[in-house]
Amino acid sequence: MTVSRPAELRVGEEIEVDGAAYTVTGLSGTEVRLVDVAGGERSMGLPELLSAPGFRVVTRVAALPPRGLFDGVAPEMVEQARWWEHHIVEVIAGVPPEAGRAARPRPEYDPAVHSLRQRELAKVNELSLDGNELALSTFQRCRLAYEKHGVWGLIDHRSTRKAGARTDERVLAAIDRAVLEQTNQSTGTVTRLRRRVEQILVEEHGVDPASVMPARATFYRLVERISAGKHTFGSARTRRSLAQRPDGPFGTVTALRPGEWTQIDSTPLDVRVVLDNGMVDRVELSWIVDVATRSVPAAVLRPTTKAVDAALLLARAMTPEPMRPGWSDALRMSRSVLPHRRLTDIDQRLEHAAARPVIVPETIVCDHGMVYMSQAFRNACRAMGINLQPSHEGSPWEKGTVETSFSAVGTLFAQYVAGYVGSSVERRGRGAEDSAVWSMVELQQLLDEWLVSTWQNRPHDGLRHPLIPGKALTPNEMYAALVETAGYVPVPLTADDYIELLPAVWRAINAYGVKIGRRTYDCAALTPHRRQHSGVNARKGLWEVHYDPYDVTRIWVRNHHDGGWIQAPWTHLRVGPTPFGEQAWDHARQMLARRGEDPVTEAEIASAAAALLDSAERGPAREKPTKKDKRVAGRTRAVAAADRTLPPTVSGPPPRWDDDEDNDEDNGQMADVIPLGVFDAREEAKKWW
Structure with missing residues (x-):
């Protein structure tokens, strides 16, 4: 400590x-x-x-106070502790702590003349004359606390005591169980939870709740502390999702080369398109994400993803993306940071390919969807020599890279496309379905162009070097760097005295660990403290974290409950070698330096990406209807007409809907007019009374 x-x-x-x-x-x-x-x-x-x-x-120098711990103490209490330190140090050492090296002790506090007890009596007498009456035993108790804990021992720790310290353990256990029971129940209030806690106290402990239950305000604070991070009184869907997370730290897969670890998944795209049958509906997006480079080598849109579509996705990932008519010349691989010449020597098809890398998957992580568990997809993986690795059921975090990438599609691409309907009904605009004008094939072409122009050239937050976290690489830059080389070995440093002298920050311990400077740190020892209160009320439950500015491989979290330190390594450095080797980073750093050397290419890529989004938002521009337009319009009208229904008439035979039916004016017949009587409230009242 x-x-x-x-x-x-x-x-x-x-x-x-x-x-x-x-x-x-x-x-x-x-x-x-x-x-x-x-x-x-x-x-x-x-x-x-x-x-x-x-x-x-006895007269040893007092202990160094924990760095950053006084941030959680009221300023007036710290000032009082410093006042005590001034007088105690003068008694122990003869001179106050702020005295210079040449200062000489006052006669009554000279250690060479007077004993410790004599100096203590002189100090008590001096304070009494100044109006600060105190007993000798009180001063001695403060002196011993200072010698043992430093200034921290002079703080009134009643203000730093964590909530629930005086609450009956049976009540705390009952609250824990009641909060756990809310996981699969509909969201309720704290009042309902309090009633359940009282029931548990009677059923399991056989005690009268009135004798052990705290006051209502205290109970609310305890529930807030225990249910922190569990969404007990929030979204039921989020609560169930959080309950499925593992108890230990999230695992980290280290990919050393492109294709070593890839993830595949499907999700509905928040854009309505015109299907081949003329219907307007959403489509499913399926794509593969390379973990090492965050590249998307293939993506397909289908009304409903089938096994054959997933197998097609594998083939597209291992096939160069050709340049399409109308694409900007800046999107060519030959004008990108990709090692075009070296790759062209291997495959001549890359001579006129677009700037999207070709990746041959070695391992594919998927969920237990019928598409990926089908025999057709398994056979395709087996034929291509791909290891298929299904994740555990109910464990979406095991393929978190592809899961989080879908949200980026919505914010970077889908929301700019005509026919965007939002991620939910709550976010949907009025008449959003009426703006759907793109066909599925046309939207596929827009998606392919967007992946080349935007996704592959946009710096990704997950592609950062530990020593320069402020610089993010693009997927294309990371691919080029890993083609050259990869490898990195961290050097740990451990020393309790050194840790205390390191800079301190206050952070929350989340489900993924602790994040500092865009880096995430995690370990199994943090598991009991995730989303929990540290006990430092003045810091709102945050935890004191020490870090070394010159060694980002690990951090140290102070355990405010049990004492000591919890060492948490950086998640990307925990599993031996990483894709950010020194040689690979040297190559990537050269590419970062070359970013500004070709402003024309950068401007052209940005212009092509902006033009793509503008075109996607306007919809297809055609001067005159084509045959396809006429077919789609005819199917749409036919479907719309088939959906129209009219309410039957009040009396008489139902109307005939055939080709021989004409208007009444053409038949020369007029319907009988039945006048309506005037409503009289008084006359109607007489009928009931």
């Missing part, structure tokens, strides 16, 4: 041996001369003295 200076024996030092206090009056070689408070003299050998029971130096 603290760092302190090693003890030194000097003439005038106060020591304790066998429970008695002595003053060092002389040092000669290995012999030490001591004088007790009664004036008795005693000589001891230095080895005998240092190994004597209860030996300690």
